[in-house]
Amino acid sequence: QIDPVESGGGSVQTGGSLRLSCEVTRFPYGRHLMAWFRQPQGKLREGIASIDDVGDITYSASVEGRFTISRDGSKRAVYLQMNDLRPDDTAIYYCAAGTGRNKDLSLTEQWYTSWGQGTRVTVSS
Numbered sequence: 001q002i003d004p005v006e007s008g009g010g011s012v013q014t015g016g017s018l019r020l021s022c023e024v025t026r027f028p029y030g031r032h033l034m035a036w037f038r039q040p041q042g043k044l045r046e047g048i049a050s051i052d053d054v055g056d057i058t059y060s061a062s063v064e065g066r067f068t069i070s071r072d073g074s075k076r077a078v079y080l081q082m083n084d085l086r087p088d089d090t091a092i093y094y095c096a097a098g099t100g101r102n103k104d105l106s107l108t109e110q111w112y113t114s115w116g117q118g119t120r121v122t123v124s125s
Contacts, residue, residue: 001025002114004095009119012085020080020119022095027053027076028114031101034071034078035112038091038121045094047107049080058106063089085123092118 096112
């Protein structure tokens, strides 16, 4: 079991920062991907950042340059540092884990088999 658990969400004003954490009971064995997705109310879930077991990172255009994904193997955790937050970043943020590596599919929901319950981020203007 991977059992991602997210934390760190909250409410900030435009231009503020938050750091989300995702703790897992263990990372998937061998090659794998960890990712952050988000889902604004009434919209589809969107993949925004992924990192594989060797540290290769992919970002969506909507967050590149503002968000940073990282991982700490010793803490069994993945992080998402979010800077320069905007109202359209308001969403529930999910952590996900999947086996294997595929950069082209690393931000697609179908790649991932373990999901957390999400943490809410609200950005006010």
